[in-house]
Amino acid sequence: MSIKQKSHQRQSLISSFKHAFEGIAVGVLNERNMKIHLCAMCLVILFGIEFKISIIEWCICVILCGMVIGAELVNCAVEAIVDMVMPDIHPNAKVAKDTAAGAVLVCAISALIVGGIIFVPKIFSILLK
Structure with a gap:
């Protein structure tokens, strides 16, 4: 696996966590x-x-x-x-x-x-x- 592919995977994982935390925040802020x-x-x-x-x-x-x-x-x-x-x-x-x-x-x-x-x-x- 190339360095570029590893970097993309790392960024993709970070992005996935970011989106998941955003989803939690939406639920907390919008749902009574x-x-x-x-x-x-x-x-x-x-x-x-x-x-x-x-x-x-x-x-x-x-x-x-x-x-x-x-x-x-x-x-x-x-x-x-x-x-x-x-x-x-x-x-x-x-x-x-x-x-x-x-x-x-x-x-x-x-x-x-x-x-x-x-x-x-x-x-x-x-x-x-």
Whole structure:
């Protein structure tokens, strides 16, 4: 592989990361629910620090937070594409948007349940002391 090809690959990788971070920024700035998910993630981090959760519990929390944020970003992308391709109201556009939003809801509810399993016993142990 030539030096020019390696340079192009490096630049392409940097460009890919730049575009990905721009996509995250768009989601954070434009999506109300993304802000809610990020606030929830901050609470998870604060609770995790306060309750000194285990490494396994941290890993679970990180995976779930990533799953919810990732699902919200995909939902944002689906909505943008549907709005671009189908500016008029159409039943299939509604299905696409509603199912993408439903996927986020399923991820968020799953994360909430697992978060409850991790944190509720720790909260009760402090309250019952």
